Amino acid sequence: MQPSYTAAEVARVLGCSVPTVYGYANKGWIRKVDDPHNLSGSTRFVREDVDQLKAEQEQLHAAGRSITEVAKQFGVYPQKVKEAISALTLDIQSVPLTVHSAKQRYAVTKEQEQEIGAYLKQQKSTRSKRNHLYVPAADVALYQSFLLAGEQPVRLKYNDQKELGFFLDDNDFLLYLEALRSYDLEPRYAIHQEKQEVQQGFTDLVVPTGKKAFYRILDVLYAVCGVENFNAEVRNGQLVASIRNGQYPLNEFVAKDALRILRNYIQSGKVVSEGNHWIFSRSDRTVQLVFKEEVYEELVGLAEAEGLSVQEWALRTLIKKRVN
Structure with a gap:
């Protein structure tokens, strides 16, 4: 008699129930052992068929x-x-x-x-839930670029004491309120733009803070999109931002290579240039076919x-x- 399995053994090999084993036999996937005189005392199944079916299952799973x-x-x-x-x-x-x-x-x-x-x-x-870089009490944004005394570019940051201000060339720290009182302090660009309501979704980007692009991209987001139109935070050494999809007019602050730099750090979504505008949109679209x-x-x-x-x-x- 050829090598064979009992129904229970087939079930263990194939990882199924005993009724399923008989179902496989009825479909012709495995053969019953020809035993007209019932010498084995129970139904048995051809081992070669069972092993072949097992191999096919494993191949399918792999x-x-x-x-x-x-x-x-x-x-x-x-x-x-x-x-x-x-x-x-x-x-x-x-x-x-x-x-x-x-x-x-x-x-x-x-x-x-x-x-x-x-x-x-x-x-x-x-994707951040809000713009953590915006400081509403002072109506300014972290890392925003200013001109001090009409000529020195400085960036708004926190010191170790979580005070808002500027690190100067000699590493002294000038408090923001002191700069307002004692110096001519002016922002290099506006950080507010009209909120986009037309398109849905966000374009996401991630920029390591150690890259030169970190400040350049932030300046562009502030100047072009405004704090109303992107959520952002700095965590784990990265700027993580999500820009509200829509159409944004450019201004004189935006450099020619800004779009190329921005695209290098986009994770999902896309931005294209059309005329004097940037358009942020989803990278996938729903299309109806007739x-x-x-x-x-x-x-x-x-x-x-x-x-x-x-x-x-x-x-x-x-x-x-x-x-x-």
Whole structure:
């Protein structure tokens, strides 16, 4: 008699219930041992078939986890994972939903999981709820640039005693109120702009405080967007800012290379220059497509063949097209 398993042994090997084992046999995935005289005393299954099915299951599992499984791991809804895949333009492969299944699912590899996890962490952790750099009592902003006595550029900071003021060239600290009383102190730009209400969402950026771009980007945000239109804070040695999407008029304070520098530190969203304006917007957009009925039915068939909705199928196809 050929090597075989009992139903209970098959269930342990395949990680399923005993009734499922008989279901696999009825589908022809595994064969029962031919035992017309019932010499074994119970139904047994061909070991080769069971081992082959196990190998196929492991291969399917190794291809990657489903979007739902990835979402559970990161504690988010599957839609958030799909948004991350779209933003990162990841090429996610499709595999059968289960062994011998005609339906398909996405298979996210470990490397892609890491990219998605990093993206979701950045989205969750970097967006500040308000502009922590603005000091309402004095109507000024931290790191704002001023001219002292009409010529010396200085920046507003806190000293070790959490006093607001300016560090001078000789490392003396001049209190802000003292500077107002005893010197000609003038801001180099206005920090207030009209609040944007048209577009939704934010463009996020992260700049290490040790980079030259730190002050240049802050000056641009203050001068172009105004404190009303971006949330920000400095934490862990980084400026973390979220600019309200919209259209902002430029002014004489903005240098020619400011846009290029700004783009280098954008994490999500985008900014483009049009005429004398900068436009901040989402890097992904919702588009409505209209098809003839017969074309739409064909698309539905293609999507269902892969176990996807039409929207999921279209998104995956577009991502693949872009990557190729």
